[in-house]
Amino acid sequence: MVQGIVAGPWSIVPALLAISLAWYTRDALIGLFAGIVAAGVILGALHPQAVGVPADLVTVGGDLGQMHPQGDGDPWSIGVGGVVLGALFGLKFVPEIMANAPMFGAWYVENVLLAIFAIGGMIGLMIRAGAIQGVLQALTARADSAADVEKAAFLAGVAVHIDDYFNCLVVGSMMRPLTDAFDVSRAKLAYYVDSAGSPAARLAFYSTWGAAMVGFMGGGLVEAHKQGLLPSRMSDFVSTGGESVSAATGAVWPLFFNTLFTGFYSWVALAIAALVAWQVVPNLGPMKREESRARAGNGVLGEDADPMIAEEMDEYEMSETATPDWRNFAVPILTMIVVGLGAMFWRGSPVVFVEGKTGTTLLSIAGWELVAPPSGPWAFNIGGVQLGIASFTALVVAFALYRFKGDIPSNKDATDALLVGFKGILLAAVILTFASSIQKAVSLLGIASFVTNVFGGLPAWIIPVGVFGVTSFVSFADGSSWSTYGIMFPIAIPLAFATGANLPLVLGAVFSGGIFGDHASPISDTTVLASSTSGSDHMVHIRTQMPYALITAAITALLFLVGGLVLPSGFQVIPY
Structure with a gap:
């Protein structure tokens, strides 16, 4: 198995490359994969013997000066031939980095990866069984004005918060006919879908987000342990066996629960969206123009708009045998929540x-x-939340309910619906896999120790707002909160320990910065989905949402600044 090294400034190259390429290509996957490849190349170049480069090529001349590939203080020089061959052969590390990423641990596979597909399958079943159409009809019966429809769009986004992909796919498709009927602009609908997607899902600790975030935090705690920064009272947060160190996932949950209170961006984004829906905060700038045109009856889209529609999900229709019923939606969702919460309070573990x-x-x-x-x-x-059990129980309940009632007429029709849902959620699973791999990659290069050495002398009070600012930049650039978490947690957690900053506040800053990118970046997957399922022109959605996102970010930064000044380093809401 590939061993970590101390790469110094080279440790930040994969992260910078991932961010830059994601922004340039408008594709987070390209950036993430390039970053992983770069990590393998750097590992090979700085430690050529590990990839089979002959020793006489490795130790020639000192062309590149003295390096410390193993971090043991024993300098040795690497010749140009060793660097070139090492970089080339370092490509063999790429599949090993991905295969050993936290994502492929048993707990992560069960509670995150498989849960994502279970939720995707439920989306397909719900569309086919008329569950989503049933919710739409129930909302339509209670809507008398555009103001009512806006409130319904916001509340639907908050209610369907099991997963941000689930939220965007369901709420946008469900609410679009209703908002069109009352002349609410597509941009306004996309804003509600986007503003209640990731922000609300981030707070749903029994969702895919809760399980994924615990995994990302575990990686940061492992990095702190390797640097000798993990406090002794938190020694049970990691498990050591032989030469390997891994996160004790169950022990991380109490620390995660603290971040529900310090994830300021989510709370502020939801509050502002609610105030907009209840007409307290006015339509600003581009949003005002979109809404004025739509209310005047001149179309929910501009004349030159290029609306995005998630064609496969949008064209997938309710079965002819289905009867629209909101209870078909409520039963599986409540099942997931009840089972997820039940596991939390089960005394066994x-x-x-x-x-x-x-x-x-x-x-x-x-x-x-x-x-x-x-x-x-x-x-x-x-x-600990058992999301794998919760999501698959809900999937089984949905399948059995729809077949028993006849809303889905055959097993083949049901499996076809499952496959449509699996395909719709696939991008989330791939991004999460690559995000977990980039976390492994930058950890192997010792990025956390490099950043800690450079910034460890900063005062503790500035760390939370500084981490929020850096994380916001990274997430806006790469368009993915999960890939951002893979980069930032191995940096932020050791930095918090090294500076004495309040840990829950720093964790909340990382979470908040990641959500900002999900909310505002034009290349964010959830932002694209919000535009797509709402039928909005994507760049119109970005322009109309940006003022609200920037206001949210400014308020959030102020909260982290104040929190850093007034909260002692040991402050915690829930003991951990």
Whole structure:
């Protein structure tokens, strides 16, 4: 297995290449893959013997000066021939980097990768069984004006928050006929879909996001352990066995729960979208022009608009045997939530356990105390979310329900619907796989230790807002929050420990910066999906949404600045 090295400034090259190419090509996948390849090339160039370059070529001349490929303080020079051959043979590291990415660990596969496909399959089944059409009809019966429709679009986005892809695919397709009927512009619909997609999904700890974020955070904690920065009280957050170190995923959940309170961008984005829907915040700039034209009856799209439509999902129709019924939508979604939450409070494997004797203080948060009741000892358990179980249970319930009711007439029709849903969600799975691989790649090059050495002397109070700013830039450039998390968590977590910054606040800054890119970048997958399923011109959607995204980012930055100044390093909402 490929071993990590201390690459110094070279460690940031794969991340910069991934960001630059993603922006230039408008394709996050190209950028991510190029970054992974670059990591393999650099590993081979700086450690040519590891890829089979003969020793007499490796140690010639000192053409490139002295390097420390193994980080052991024993300098040796690499000749040009060794560098060139090492870089070429370093390509053999690429499949090894991807195969050993956190994504392919058993927990990650079960709770993230397979869960994404289960959710995609449910989308296909719901469309075919008339579940989504049923929700649309229920909303239509209660809408009397454009203002009502805007509120419904926002609330639908918040309600369907299991996954940002699920949100965009379902809400945009479901609400478009209703918003068209009341002359609400397609750009306005796309704004509601986008503003309640990733921001709300980020807060849904029982969703694919919760499981994925715990995995990304685990990678950052492992990096901190390797640098000797992980506090002893958090030693159970990593598992060591022989030469390998991995995250103890179950132990990370309490730390993740703290970030639900510090993920400021999600809360602010949802608040602003709600205020827009309730007509408290006015339509700004380009959005005002779009809405004025639509309300005047001159079309929900401009004359020169080039609307994006997710053709396969949009053209996939409800079965002739289906009866539109909102309950067909509610039952599988509630099943997923109930099973996911049930697993959290199952006593078999708690990851948060608080207990105390009668009258003792259990928790103390900002002057507020939770005291054990006088009737006797008290205990509270929170276990890890089992998203794999929850999503597949919901998928089975949906399949059985629709077949039993006859909304889907045959098993073949049902499996065809599943395949349509799998295809619609495939991009999310591929991006997540590549994001996990880039996390592995930059960790092998020692990017966290390089950044910690360079910025470790900064005052703790500036770290949260600084991390938010850098993460926002990265996510806007590469268009993917998950790939951004793969790059940033191995940097931000060790930096927080090295500077004494409040850890939940720094984690919230990384989460928030990633959501900004998902919300605002023209190459963001969810932003493209929001335009596509809403039938909006993509660049019109970007221009009309940008003022709201920038206002949200400014308020978020201020909150992280204030939080960095007033919150002590040990502050936590939930014990971890």
